[in-house]
Amino acid sequence: MNNQEYDVIVVGASNAGGMAAAAAAEKGAKVLVIDKMGSAGYLYRETIAAIHSKAQKKAGVEIDRNELVNFISTFNQGNVDQRLLNVWADNSSEMVDWLDDEVLQPHGAYIKATPDAHYETERNRAFPTGNEATAPDGKYWQMGYGNWVIAKAEELGAKFAWHTKLEELIVENGRVVGLVAKNMKSKKTSTFRARKGVILCTGGYGSNQALMQKWNSLGLKTNVYTDSQRDDGSGIVAALKVGAAKDEEPASIVFNRGAVPVGTNAEDFYEVDLTPPDDPGYLWLGSYPMLKVNLNGERFFNESAPYQFQMTAASKQPGYLSAMIWTEETMSDESLKQYHTLGCSRLGFPGIFTGEEARKEVNDRLNEGLVQKADTIEELAEKLGLPKENLQKTVDRYNEMVSKGQDSDFGKESYRLEPVNKAPYYGAIVGGRLLATLDGLRVNTKMQVVNKQDKVIEGLYAAGNCSGGFFWGIYPDHVPGLTASHALTFGRLAGKYAAE
Numbered sequence: 001m002n003n004q005e006y007d008v009i010v011v012g013a014s015n016a017g018g019m020a021a022a023a024a025a026e027k028g029a030k031v032l033v034i035d036k037m038g039s040a041g042y043l044y045r046e047t048i049a050a051i052h053s054k055a056q057k058k059a060g061v062e063i064d065r066n067e068l069v070n071f072i073s074t075f076n077q078g079n080v081d082q083r084l085l086n087v088w089a090d091n092s093s094e095m096v097d098w099l100d101d102e103v104l105q106p107h108g109a110y111i112k113a114t115p116d117a118h119y120e121t122e123r124n125r126a127f128p129t130g131n132e133a134t135a136p137d138g139k140y141w142q143m144g145y146g147n148w149v150i151a152k153a154e155e156l157g158a159k160f161a162w163h164t165k166l167e168e169l170i171v172e173n174g175r176v177v178g179l180v181a182k183n184m185k186s187k188k189t190s191t192f193r194a195r196k197g198v199i200l201c202t203g204g205y206g207s208n209q210a211l212m213q214k215w216n217s218l219g220l221k222t223n224v225y226t227d228s229q230r231d232d233g234s235g236i237v238a239a240l241k242v243g244a245a246k247d248e249e250p251a252s253i254v255f256n257r258g259a260v261p262v263g264t265n266a267e268d269f270y271e272v273d274l275t276p277p278d279d280p281g282y283l284w285l286g287s288y289p290m291l292k293v294n295l296n297g298e299r300f301f302n303e304s305a306p307y308q309f310q311m312t313a314a315s316k317q318p319g320y321l322s323a324m325i326w327t328e329e330t331m332s333d334e335s336l337k338q339y340h341t342l343g344c345s346r347l348g349f350p351g352i353f354t355g356e357e358a359r360k361e362v363n364d365r366l367n368e369g370l371v372q373k374a375d376t377i378e379e380l381a382e383k384l385g386l387p388k389e390n391l392q393k394t395v396d397r398y399n400e401m402v403s404k405g406q407d408s409d410f411g412k413e414s415y416r417l418e419p420v421n422k423a424p425y426y427g428a429i430v431g432g433r434l435l436a437t438l439d440g441l442r443v444n445t446k447m448q449v450v451n452k453q454d455k456v457i458e459g460l461y462a463a464g465n466c467s468g469g470f471f472w473g474i475y476p477d478h479v480p481g482l483t484a485s486h487a488l489t490f491g492r493l494a495g496k497y498a499a500e
């Protein structure tokens, strides 16, 4: 076991960790970042929320800070620390501007504001908070800039130790003074000492089924895939062992796009996904508010809602899954326009799938047996394992309301009512894709981890999805890019504070 000393040690090199490292190094601290994996660049996300970044100001985007913060608090029924929301609101634009100026623009990329993200429906009001990290060619981009953040932190002097996993925190006289880490290749352990602080940026616990059972047992049933396969909760657990407090209720961000084989038992099925490039079961079209029914073939909600609402609504239905039903016509450019969404459910610029993209995805899933195609509703019901009579009745009723232009059952906006009356018909059984858990360690406004008495654990900071107090229940997708921004903004703040 060797012994090395730094000012600040950051655990986790993703959104929160990379930003924490760069910020601490900017302040002149000697910084070490450890990450249990060999890279983290692809985990940096492109849609980043902020209030009044330079790009937003240039695009004329106006957001009322208190209106937004109160809206988020209300969405969470007050189950958040509003002081943290204020800290985010007041610091998000500095973070986005730093990314734009220091990381993206030197590479020809840039931040693009998304003023068009503002819309209102019966069940959702969206704020134009999205700042899109945009590729040098001006295109929507996936998995692009994270390695540049890491390179920037290195340029500022931070050192990165990959394949190095936090095992436990070292406490002396009530203060966290370092950590024990294991090299995942050699299996050797090392002690690293931190003169000023350890910042945990280890993400959530979505891939740890035992922790899911303990902290989010309903999520374990309703989700069929987890897209955060490296999130094992080890950072949270290490902090709990030294007395940290954690959120007492779960929070998560879940996509309604997890197509599963007919007959899947959601309670038993929880696939720890491998993204990228393997992303089994992805049905992006699933986020669109087309006709959706429960496993009894009955409609049960207004589909035009934040994407996670489908999963929470389905959690009150038999089998926790739902089926989506659509036609070839639905996949025309014209039809898809009415489904324009935003944030994480935004598909490229300008924000909707083209007919060609939709058909390609659906054909791929059809070949994998995750989408069914039929000439009649009866045949589709049979292929989907749904009661035939019920599905036929539901479709007939839906078409009747579409022809009148009014969803008198659930109140979906008339512009989003699309008939299901022309073969071929398509259908898929879908469940939740857990993108990340969002409940975590309790922190104060300086990102210091606190214990149950709200007392600071000296030398210990947390940011991103391993930290809590910011989300509750489901993700407010009317604030596009909020999870990434929470991680990036609070990571940057934690780095600054720890380096002081």
Ligand SMILES: Cc1cc2nc3c(=O)[nH]c(=O)nc-3n(C[C@H](O)[C@H](O)[C@H](O)COP(=O)(O)OP(=O)(O)OC[C@H]3O[C@@H](n4cnc5c(N)ncnc54)[C@H](O)[C@@H]3O)c2cc1C
Pocket: 011, 012, 013, 014, 015, 016, 017, 034, 035, 036, 037, 039, 040, 043, 044, 045, 046, 047, 048, 049, 164, 165, 166, 167, 201, 202, 203, 204, 227, 228, 230, 231, 232, 233, 234, 235, 253, 275, 343, 344, 434, 435, 436, 463, 464, 465, 466, 480, 481, 482, 483, 484, 485, 487
């Ligand atoms: C497909 C997908 C798309 C998404 N798109 C968006 C989007 O557009 N906008 C948005 O706001 N959010 C988005 N999200 C959510 C967003 O990715 C997360 O909220 C964000 O990654 C959280 O960042 P983080 O730094 O807190 O944690 P993570 O990104 O989870 O990173 C944690 C890091 O810590 C490391 N680590 C964990 N434990 C240890 C340990 N014990 N020792 C050492 N290292 C450890 C891991 O290897 C990892 O690198 C998306 C998520 C997914 C899956």
